[in-house]
Amino acid sequence: MKIFDYMQKYDYEQLVFCQDETSGLKAIIAIHDTTLGPALGGTRMWMYNSEEEAIEDALRLSRGMTYKAAAAGLNLGGGKAVIIGDPRKDKSEELFRAFGRFVQGLNGRYITAEDVGTTVADMDLIYQETNYVTGVSPAFGSGGNPSPVTAYGVYRGMKAAVKRGFGHDDLSGKTIAVQGVGNVAYNLCRYLHEEGANLIVTDINTENVQRAVVDFGAKAVGVNEIFGVECDIFSPCALGAIINDDTIPQFKAKVIAGAANNQLKEERHGDIIQEMGIVYAPDYVINAGGVINVADELHGYNRERAMKKVETIYDNMNRVFEIADRDNIPTYKAADRMAEERIARLARSRKTFLRDPKASLPK
Numbered sequence: 001m002k003i004f005d006y007m008q009k010y011d012y013e014q015l016v017f018c019q020d021e022t023s024g025l026k027a028i029i030a031i032h033d034t035t036l037g038p039a040l041g042g043t044r045m046w047m048y049n050s051e052e053e054a055i056e057d058a059l060r061l062s063r064g065m066t067y068k069a070a071a072a073g074l075n076l077g078g079g080k081a082v083i084i085g086d087p088r089k090d091k092s093e094e095l096f097r098a099f100g101r102f103v104q105g106l107n108g109r110y111i112t113a114e115d116v117g118t119t120v121a122d123m124d125l126i127y128q129e130t131n132y133v134t135g136v137s138p139a140f141g142s143g144g145n146p147s148p149v150t151a152y153g154v155y156r157g158m159k160a161a162v163k164r165g166f167g168h169d170d171l172s173g174k175t176i177a178v179q180g181v182g183n184v185a186y187n188l189c190r191y192l193h194e195e196g197a198n199l200i201v202t203d204i205n206t207e208n209v210q211r212a213v214v215d216f217g218a219k220a221v222g223v224n225e226i227f228g229v230e231c232d233i234f235s236p237c238a239l240g241a242i243i244n245d246d247t248i249p250q251f252k253a254k255v256i257a258g259a260a261n262n263q264l265k266e267e268r269h270g271d272i273i274q275e276m277g278i279v280y281a282p283d284y285v286i287n288a289g290g291v292i293n294v295a296d297e298l299h300g301y302n303r304e305r306a307m308k309k310v311e312t313i314y315d316n317m318n319r320v321f322e323i324a325d326r327d328n329i330p331t332y333k334a335a336d337r338m339a340e341e342r343i344a345r346l347a348r349s350r351k352t353f354l355r356d357p358k359a360s361l362p363k
């Protein structure tokens with residue numbers, strides 16, 4: 001792999017290799033872009049098949065964070081870390097503390113958080129060595145479980161998408177098919193139920209299905225049935241890549257708006273649903289509540305302030321639709337463009353010299 005060629009292609013700033021023999025730490029921190037502020041992104045612990053795979057994952061995911069933070073209106077850039085190892089066997093106090101010292105060494109250019117394979121307990125260990133970590137225990141000042149906040153953002157984003165699809169943003173009487181009723185979707189369903197929507201749900205976990213049926217009067221269907229049910233809105237809240245060649249022909253919904261990451265299997269699937277006249281709420285714009293929630297910790301967590309910021313996902317979504325119309329492009333492309341334009345605008349506005357370097361810290 002030609003690392004500098006790869007970094008140049010998407011203009012990555014920095015790639016950091018961290019090695020500590022005593023703890024067995026082998027970690028990679030990728031910093032994609034810090035135009036808007038310090039690079040925020042979780043630490044993933046995974047048994048990569050090769051070093052190249054780990055580097056690619058860190059680079060790819062850090063770039064995704066740049067777009068997510070920029071689109072959410074945060075003063076943060078994009079970063080991501082990966083620790084090469086088995087999260088079930090290779091964790092230790094010394095490993096996460098060694099990693100924490102490397103994060104501290106970046107002096108705030110990178111702020112870490114939980115991701116696949118890491119937990120709140122791991123973040124607490126990192127916190128022993130650095131303040132540049134979010135998602136620690138509530139006792140250390142974190143916002144706790146971000147799912148209810150993410151759910152509120154999805155609800156707000158869904159309303160904006162419904163306005164585009166139906167001309168008004170009222171969800172009462174709308175039928176909404178929800179795939180996966182886990183942490184985020186259970187909270188989302190509460191908002192939808194309170195507004196008078198009819199819910200159809202599915203999940204591989206029957207207890208989760210039952211909970212939605214009992215608490216919100218949802219109708220339960222099989223996991224493969226959910227794509228083709230008669231509904232106004234399809235809300236993917238389980239897995240990625242569920243907008244694909246198999247599911248698209250089944251869709252009856254006018255709007256797709258849900259919490260899941262990476263919903264489009266391939267970009268062309270975003271083009272196809274656009275041609276079908278489906279309003280697609282781009283995943284990283286609508287599910288930004290989680291990142292908004294952890295970003296709030298940087299100022300001493302305040303749930304009310306975090307929720308206020310999450311409300312603006314409605315406006316962010318409207319901006320995506322405006323750009324889609326302005327440039328005649330599908331919404332998934334418009335989301336990227338919105339993020340890139342914000343970064344470019346702020347890069348220009350920051351040419352003014354300031355004596356106080358704190359001006360570039362997130363606010």
Ligand SMILES: NC(=O)c1ccc[n+]([C@@H]2O[C@H](COP(=O)([O-])OP(=O)(O)OC[C@H]3O[C@@H](n4cnc5c(N)ncnc54)[C@H](O)[C@@H]3O)[C@@H](O)[C@H]2O)c1
Nearest residue numbers: 146147150180182183184203204205238259260261287290
């Ligand atoms: N939790 C957050 O704050 C947050 C933030 C941003 C994005 N997301 C994304 O939102 C999605 C949901 O997150 P969550 O925290 O609620 O996770 P979760 O694990 O609590 O919920 C996912 C649910 O989907 C179900 N599921 C899994 N495979 C399924 C299948 N094939 N068919 C139907 N149901 C299936 C699971 O049983 C579970 O109930 C994920 O894609 C996640 O990456 C979550």
